[in-house]
Amino acid sequence: MRTLRHYVAVVSSAGWLATAIVPAALAQQVQTRTITGIVTDQVGGEALPNAQVRVVGTMIAAGVRPDGRFTISVPMRAVTLQIRSLGYKPLPITVPLDQTTVRAALERDNFRLEEVVVSGQATAMERKNLATAVGTVSEEELARVPTSSVDRALEGKVTGAHVSENSGAPGGGSIVRIRGVTTIIGAFTPLYVVDGVVVSDVQLATGTNFLTEAVRGQLAPRVDNQDNGANRIADLNSYDIEKVEVLKGAAAAAIYGSKASNGVILITTKRGRAGSVQFGLTQRLGMSKLSRKYGLRCFTSADEAVSVFGEAARASWTPSCDNDMEEQLYGKTAGAYETSVNMHGGSEATRFFASALNKHDGGIMPGTSADKRSIRVNVDQNVGSRVTLSLNTEYVQTGRKPGVTQNENNGLSIPSAIGYGGASWLDLRQRADGTFPRSPIISNNPFQTAALFVNDETVNRGIVSARAQAQLWKTERQALRLSVVGGGDVFTQKNQVLAPPELYALEGVGLPGTSVLGYAQNTNRNVNAYLVHDFTLPGGTSTAQVGTQSEWVDIDASYTLTQGLIGGLTNIDRGLAVRVDQNRQRVQDQGFFAQEELLLFNERLLLTGGLRADRTTNNSNSQQLFYYPKASVSYRLPRLP
Structure with a gap:
């Protein structure tokens, strides 16, 4: 409980959007040193130009150049650098006071638990810490x-x-x-x-x-x-x-x-x-x-055709089953x-x-x-x-x-015309003289509708x-x-x-x-x-x-x-x-x-x-x-x- 009270005290003293800091910190000129390094992929070894380098516990950060190298100024003490790149697990590296160079090989994050995702209008958070689904x-x-x-x-x-x-x-x-x-x-x-x-x-x-x-x-x-x-x-x-x-x-x-x-x-x-x-x-x-067809029924007699399309089909019926309208149109x-x-x-x-x-x-x-x-x-x-x-x-x-081809209530849609009037013996394709024959079953000739x-x-x-x-x-x-x-x-x-x-x-x-x-x-x-x-x-x-x-x-x-x-x-x-x-x-x-x-x-x-x-x-x-x-x-x- 002492630790929790310490956190609450810090937050309350900072206030919501706190703007006050310790005056001594403003006056103090912190000495710095420079650390250089390179960031690469752990498997392939290629440079990762999109990586970010941050000093843990501070707001100090730097970007990685296209060749995978970076330069960052840090306080004159031992620091821990956290290096992260999209699609990789973040890598913390402790750099002693007497060390000035580092090499970081990042591991792919296949489960994306370390990925930084949106948490607010202008903020982001690591996925592993979020309580909401992103x-x-x-x-x-x-x-x-x-x-x-x-x-x-x-x-x-x-x-x-x-x-x-x-x-x-x-x-x-x-x-x-x-x-x-x-x-x-x-x-x-x-x-x-x-x-x-x-x-x-x-x-x-x-x-x-x-x-x-x-x-x-x-x-x-x-x-x-x-x-x-x-x-x-x-x-x-x-x-x-x-x-x-x-x-x-x-x-x-x-x-x-x-x-x-x-x-x-x-x-x-x-x-x-x-x-x-x-x-x-x-x-x-x-x-x-065309990946799959519904298929058209083959009518073997005039009576069978009439039972589906009505008497209008009797005069035009033939025993042919060779006219596949789906294949002809699609x-x-x-x-x-x-x-x-x-x-x-x-x-x-x-x-x-x-x-x-x-x-x-x-x-x-x-x-x-x-x-x-x-x-x-x-x-x-x-x-x-x-x-x-x-x-x-x-x-x-x-x-x-x-x-x-959308929904309709009057038979204008081409798929509907095939479904309601796609008789296997009818050939409704355009003739040599440029005209389209009329269907004896429905008013819509789908070939004419598709063309005109x-x-x-x-x-x-x-x-x-x-x-x-x-x-x-x-x-x-x-x-x-x-x-x-x-x-x-x-x-x-x-x-x-x-x-x-x-x-x-x-x-x-x-x-x-x-x-x-x-x-x-x-x-x-x-x-x-x-x-x-x-x-x-x-x-x-x-x-x-x-x-x-x-x-x-x-x-x-x-x-x-x-x-x-x-x-x-x-x-x-x-x-x-x-x-x-x-x-x-x-x-x-x-x-x-x-x-x-x-x-x-x-x-x-x-x-x-x-x-x-x-x-x-x-x-x-x-x-x-x-x-x-x-x-x-x-x-x-x-x-x-």
């Missing part, structure tokens, strides 16, 4: 197997996270559930944070719903959207990502507020390192093929490629990372494909020894042609974030730093949907010839500020933070539908009937938070307490604050012999 996915894991998007890359890599495709079309997005179903009619997608800035993962309607009647009577549904849309997080270039962290527990809401009730996915992009400029190139080629081999280039380097003061991506995915169904092109530039600039400025920019352009129905989407997106971090005050045992992060995420989405008058599938549904033009703009803006105080205790540390977070979201999506187009015309002003729909949303969120972390008893006991207060214009009283408390305790038992 999943991580490294750069190597993301790049090990090629995937169509970032969200698909998380599948099977995060415990408890369920990732499922919401479409089989090229460029289709995915549904990520971290905490299961948390609402009946609301969104259940997690919050995405890229380099400290909240980005949009909204899925906007494409404009096909009026034609498919999946949600009857609506042009662009805001809820229960079944338009085969894509999640916007799929726009990111997975080659640019250094690490993904997933907050799965209820503590996510205590850190990021009510919008994080479905979990948080934190994405950290790659940054430049001091050293000579290095280049990287990744080229991948692939193909897509049997082609679609090519795919992606080219990624990057460069990084710089000096100790200025570092940069730049990349570019060109990606194409072909679809096995006629008229379907997806393309993505992106450019990223990240720059870090040291201003003196106390201030670091960072700028992250990315521009992405994506294009999709998903076809019409237009469903195109183009997205232009820019993501910019900036960070300024200043070391306001630092001594051997404590430090006070200020971090301000701001950024914006802006994208425009244009959709063109066209069902020409000659399309069989929509005959008798309103006026023949329909065109939908959709244009949407989404803007997310964030400003965050954090004040963090670190204090080194005997056998532990104290980390306190306070801060504020503000976010503005502006969505403006307009859809114009016209019917009764004259053959060959597609302009929305050339129809006989026009309908307009607009989705307008403006949301402002503001949050305030404070957190204290005490790591005691030789870094075995972790006490965490925090409180977040949020207010949002989504509530009827936009000025009312809602509170999210947070408390956790963990104790790490010593290893038994």
Whole structure:
């Protein structure tokens, strides 16, 4: 109990975000000495340029240069250096007073217990000490197997996270559930944070719903959207990502507020390192093929066909079973490629990372494909020894042609047409004269729909974030730093949907010839500020933070539908009937938070307490604050012999 009272006394005397230190310590000029060393991998022996070196029990730290070497000034006494690198176990090395050089060979951390993961808005902690669940996915894991998007890359890599495709079309997005179903009619997608800035993962309607009647009577549904849309997080270039962290527990809401009730996915992009400029190139080629067919029933008699399709099948029935519509529609081999280039380097003061991506995915169904092109530039600039400025920019352009394969209530979807009218004796492919035969069973000829129905989407997106971090005050045992992060995420989405008058599938549904033009703009803006105080205790540390977070979201999506187009015309002003729909949303969120972390008893006991207060214009009283408390305790038992 005496030891515990000693810790409590130290913390209470320092106060929350303490700013007082012993005056004698300010006056005393501590003599220092220099230690040099090299950090390598224990197995391969290669240098580890990303390692960090810290003097245990102090705030003194230094980075490792590209050649694996480091130089650090330490007090004139025997010290213990703790050397750590991402993916490796930390290594403590005691350096006597008469020793000036060290060699450190780090061991791979296969279980990641020593990995440093997020514990607050601006703080991190070793995983082994945390009482909350944080999943991580490294750069190597993301790049090990090629995937169509970032969200698909998380599948099977995060415990408890369920990732499922919401479409089989090229460029289709995915549904990520971290905490299961948390609402009946609301969104259940997690919050995405890229380099400290909240980005949009909204899925906007494409404009096909009026034609498919999946949600009857609506042009662009805001809820229960079944338009085969894509999640916007799929726009990111997975080659640019250094690490993904997933907050799965209820503590996510205590850190990021009510919008994080479905979990948080934190994405950290790659940054430049001091050293000579290095280049990287990744080229991948692939193909897509039909992996499995449902199969079509072979009808051996006219009566058997009539029992399924009705009397309309009697006159056309033949004993042929050679027309496999699945093979004819989906049997082609679609090519795919992606080219990624990057460069990084710089000096100790200025570092940069730049990349570019060109990606194409072909679809096995006629008229379907997806393309993505992106450019990223990240720059870090040291201003003196106390201030670091960072700028992250990315521009992405994506294009999709998903076809019409989603849910519907009128038989327009191509898979539905095969299921309801895929008679084994019918050959509905395009004839030599360019015409398509009519199906005697249903109105939809899936080959004609695949050839004539237009469903195109183009997205232009820019993501910019900036960070300024200043070391306001630092001594051997404590430090006070200020971090301000701001950024914006802006994208425009244009959709063109066209069902020409000659399309069989929509005959008798309103006026023949329909065109939908959709244009949407989404803007997310964030400003965050954090004040963090670190204090080194005997056998532990104290980390306190306070801060504020503000976010503005502006969505403006307009859809114009016209019917009764004259053959060959597609302009929305050339129809006989026009309908307009607009989705307008403006949301402002503001949050305030404070957190204290005490790591005691030789870094075995972790006490965490925090409180977040949020207010949002989504509530009827936009000025009312809602509170999210947070408390956790963990104790790490010593290893038994």
